Amino acid sequence: MALQVTASLKNNFGETSTFPNAYVKVVRIFGDKTSLSAEVHWHKEKDEIKIKECTYTFDVSLSGTNFIQQAYEHLKTLPEFAGAADV
Numbered sequence: 001m002a003l004q005v006t007a008s009l010k011n012n013f014g015e016t017s018t019f020p021n022a023y024v025k026v027v028r029i030f031g032d033k034t035s036l037s038a039e040v041h042w043h044k045e046k047d048e049i050k051i052k053e054c055t056y057t058f059d060v061s062l063s064g065t066n067f068i069q070q071a072y073e074h075l076k077t078l079p080e081f082a083g084a085a086d087v
Contacts, residue, residue: 001026001072005084007030007042009052021045023087036060038071046087 007022023046028039035057042052058074062068075081 001068002046002087003072003075003081003084004087006053007080017042019051022050022051024075024081024084026068026075029067029071031060033062034060035072036067038068038075039059040071040075075080 002048003024005022005024007019007024008016009019010016019042022042022079023043025041025043026038029036030039031037032059036059037057040054041050042054042055043049044051056071056075057069058080063069065073072086076084
């Protein structure tokens with residue numbers, strides 16, 4: 001599973017680049033029974049160069065779906081993932 005979203009990123013010179021088909025994938029989950037963090041890699045497109053790496057923290061539900069699915073569900077609640085599509 002992954003997400004596809006339009007990403008706008010600023011470089012060190014203050015210029016913004018837009019990636020209309022950015023591919024976002026959870027690559028690692030870590031934490032404890034109350035809180036998890038997801039390491040997320042952003043790619044220009046699927047199987048293309050990595051353009052960003054972030055970590056997002058969310059509350060875990062032990063009775064909910066698997067932890068990776070919970071991470072994606074959390075990401076889709078964030079403003080930077082507005083309009084993201086499952087791929």
